[in-house]
Amino acid sequence: MVEQNQIIQSKIQQLHDTLGVDFVGMALATTNEKTYRKEIRWKYVSGNISLRYQKIVLQEGRGLPGIVWRTGRTLIEADLEQRTAEELLEYPIALTEELKSVGVVPVFFYGDIVAILLIGYRQPNRVTLEVVQQLTEETASVAVLIQEKKEAKS
Incomplete structure (x- = not known):
């Protein structure tokens, strides 16, 4: 299990280096054992400026990964500085990591979303369709x- 985590973390680091972005994160969903609701958490990151991302818990439809998880569509926010402070509260990863420009893509496995990948820059208007396409690939x-990793768990 630890080896699988290291392999996935290495892949995230590789994406960070290859794409030349400031931040890469992968969010995964789990079910809360008390409420039985889906919770989305940032599990693997590279380029982070703090460990506060570990405390972010979102529900489907909330925040950048939650929106992408619900819709199954890529989301690009080229200039988060244009958002109001209230709107930015819905994007805790952008606030925590001081991201100004992000691209978020769903990760599908046989038609089901299994994760969300986010790339970000700490300057506005840096995310391009080309880099998001590279991430999607x-x-x-x-x-x-x-x-x-799931199969190794069972």
């Missing part, structure tokens, strides 16, 4: 790693 290999 990597989702299949990420999905396989997540599935291998």
Whole structure:
């Protein structure tokens, strides 16, 4: 299990280096044992400026990963500085990591979303369709790693 975590973390680090972004994060969903609701948490990151991302817990439809998880669609926010302070509260990862420009893509495995990948820059208007497309092309290999981790667990 630890080895699978290291493999996934290495992949996130590779994406960070290859894409030349300031931040890469992968969010995974688990079910809360008390409420039986889906919770989305940042599990693997690279380029982070703090460990506060570990405390972020979102529900489906909330925050950047929650919106993408619910819709199954890529989301690009080129300039988060244009958002109001109230709107930014819905994007805790952007606040925590001081991100100004982000791209968020779903990771599918046989039609089901298994994770969310987010790339971000600490300057506005840096995310391009090209870099988001490169990230999207990597989702299949990420999905396989997540599935291998699940299979190793059982």
